[in-house]
Amino acid sequence: MVHPSDKLRRFGSRSDGRKRCQVVRTINGDWRHGPTLQWAGRLHLTLWFVSHSHLAPPRRAPDSAAQPAFSSTQRSPERRVISSVIVHQCAMASLISPYLSVPTAPGRARLAAPGAPRRRRMAVVRAKIREIFMPALSSTMTEGKIVSWTAAEGDRVAKGDPVVVVESDKADMDVETFHDGIVAVVLVPAGGTAPVGAPIALLAESEEEVALARARAQALSQGQSKEPSPPHATAAPGPPPPAPVAPQATKGIATPYAKKLAKQHRVDIAGVVGTGPHGRVTAADVEAAAGIKHKQKVAPPPPPPPAAVGPAPPMPVLPPVPGGTVVLFTTMQAAVSRNMVESLRVPTFRVGYSMITDKLDALYEKVKSKGVTKTVLLVKAAAVALTQHPVVNASCRDGKSFSYNNNVNIGVAVALEGGLLTPVLEDADKLDIYLLAQKWRVLLKKARMKQLQPNEYNSGTFTLSNLGMFGVNKFDAILPAGQGAIMAVGASRPTVVADKDGFFSIKSEMLVNVTADHRIIYGADLAAFLQTFAKIVEDPEILTL
């Protein structure tokens, strides 16, 4: 099980940027091959957040609590706009995640003590020493600077206490911890910089474990200093190469942009051969070392829109259309494209269902004035139905298990200018429609201003796509990676229906299509889910409860 940010660090430190198989250990202590990834080199974090959910462990793993949740979302929009530019936003950010600390830290600890890996591992699991990580405070943040530690070494902190102020590329944010404990070791002091996901401090659960944490910190730093010397073949399989936590002093001369690029792509600049004037390292050298081909601005023929269907790993490039215009993907569009191609690996099937919506329409007319939209009603209906059919809310992550989600988080596809996002209504089953509607308005606004935080668009467990407002009567959707099912909703249209007594009448009918991952969700599951959903839609009073 590999956390994306963890992976980012490991891959980032590679200079070839090609294929790699990860062997890491899960929280249970067994070994597992991680997914093999094609790492194209110039993959930005932005992309990562959009596309990583299929790699990530379930966001709401029982012990994770690693969900950044920004309290600033509760502020009024005006206030938030201002504060996002100016000062300390209070951020409840991610911090501690045991499943993360286990794969990384013992791996390094073992470097220091290769003799006794097993014993050490057990100790770690029981002792609950958690690493505090550099959180990703914005979608474009690749590294953060520690402005100050509000908690010092030895301080006891409680869940929710701010422990550190981090300067991202956008603002300074107070970062809070989600766990009680003692700040045992500060790994990156104030003023230091660390890439997103790198450990910046260790949190011990009790006094006794402080010493243990210190030892581990020492091992960590030793492991790092030893890293350049290769002979560690005896060490346990696959110790991940550590990422540089703080920027290292460069011996060679490198230009300012070269240094920036090196940091961004995690290239050790000392190892780059400079080809610039007087042997200096230039931006081009760093890009070459990171395996990036320079984007050609004038020549037009980079990949055309994804007309290519078929799971061929190398993307076929069609000849350019004569006389046409080629417009490169934006980051968001590239992420959409990647996700769509990725989805071809999943065996999906589709089930359709038509339902009468007269009552739903009537309900909508009633609550419309309170800002509740049809989409919100459908989200709520889907959420209620999902609680009764948890498998439809589950996902398949490794091809051999069901991953059930504790929460019903419904992503809703939103068309944006030149893109597509799925802001997520978390806990849609628990909130009432008015609260949902309110939350939805905030999310929509943020989405349009491109201010969604990663957790607000990638924590979905089920997705709803509604094209009813365009008059579409039916369509089907592509299953997003990391989810079990997606629902495509068409418009309600007056239709002549015959009831069981043979009487004809005109009712509003809506066609709903669900696409699901057949590895975990079978035809009958989906049919039953749709039946429940249809019942709710046809008798929607339950939605207002």
Added chain:
Amino acid sequence: MQSTAAVSVSASATASRGGARSEAARRPGGVRVCGLRGEALTCPSLRISQAPARLAVARAAAATNGAVAGSGGGFDYDLVIIGAGVGGHGAALHAVEEGLKTAIIEGDVVGGTCVNRGCVPSKALLAVSGRMRELHDEHHMKSMGLQVSSPGYDRQGVADHANNLASKIRSNLTNSMKALGVDILTGVGTIVGKQKVRYGKAGFPDKEITARNIIIATGSVPFVPKGIEIDGKTVFTSDHALKLESVPDWIAIVGSGYIGLEFSDVYTALGSEVTFVEALDQLMPGFDPEIAKLAQRVLINPRKIDYHTGVFANKITPAKDGKPVLIELIDAKTKEHKETLEVDAALIATGRAPFTKGLGLENINVVTQRGFVPVDERMRVMDADGNVVPNLYCIGDANGKLMLAHAASAQGISVVEQISGKDHILNHLSIPAACFTHPEISMVGLTEPQAREKADKEGFEVNIVKTSFKANTKALAENEGDGIAKLIYRPDTGEILGVHILGLHAADLIHEASNAIALGTRVQDIKFAVHAHPTLSEVLDELFKAAKLQPREGRDSKPSSHPNRC
């Protein structure tokens, strides 16, 4: 151009005074013109012309250069100004308007640093830089629906634009003085004794003239710390940089003040990479710390710029014999050698030194301090014993009070006011400053730390409010939402202590605040002034409206400040 502006200002001032009067006549008890206090209009700094009759005098004076006042007392001139920069020019125009017979002595070119080697050509380069930035910002362009393919530039074309602008402004300046009848005397001016100046240039006999009053306005030259060898090609100052003879791949800029920051904007827009060398621990040390921090986020971090702070450039060797420019950095405190940079070029932007050599100050017992001419608050030159030297003034960079072109001009006008028998003290805290990066930075009054220090000393409270460009319609329409405005004020009196702006057209926005400070307008008054919608000026409008005052009875004794009165 300036002269017409002056006349029209006087005319409108007169008109509005008239308006204020009739207003006052109709409404006894409160002279208020849209929230601006009536007294403001009689403020000394606005007393350019007091009555229509006076205007006529000024016009007559313009034609004859002081024929009305004459040059009584046997002096050749009422006023001789040494140095025809922006300061001298401003003083000369105002002197003519006041009816003084005026001459200006210039040893180099009219316009001085600002027009020839400073503000003016740099604005031309920055205009290019701003456009390049926009065209290169694909994301920005795309978000506005624009498509541009591979924008480029022609270095010589850019350089010519700067040079043409300088010559145009220079001829405007010269013509404006000639048209008013100011005598432009060519040569290097020297004070030979009380009210006596000699001037001359090589190959010509020196001439001596007498003047009732003398203004020194000789300005400044780029300051080059010792150890730095200037060759004008690879190691140079702003004087050379403005000619834009080359665009190096990598340039180190020593000093991160206004000049350094503006040049970093130009060079990075033209494709250079920049390394800042700053002796203090923070970049942009002169700015309000909060603004500096945000500026770093907007103007430094996302660009191809890195920096070394807390270091001196101990030694800089120009590129020669196939070697790059070498910059030895030493720790600013310990003086230990830290690092040697190898770059393609180095721009020395470590400030400016007064140009006061050869002025003959020793003839009148005046000793400069680090080159600056010591003056009192009325710009009167002080001699070595601390006494005022009668009839001798010094304005602009040469006195070092506030080294800005418009400050020099304001000081010159202040001096002319005094010469014309109206006491005048310039409030330097009302003089705005601007840095023309993209986006721009501007400020007036105190920075937050300065205000807090003053508040501690004098025992009052300080409040701060801020507004964001992100909330401004016009800024968002331009897709330029980066920026804030910050107001520092006294919550007890509503006095504006300082305003700092970082954002689109900040330099043009600051004047509302600087005028308010100059006129003593308080927050509670200016908040009722109306701003056109949608404009960037609403950033300041919101700022003033956001400022809350301490409720105190009788603080605002005039209930007539209600907006409906306007």
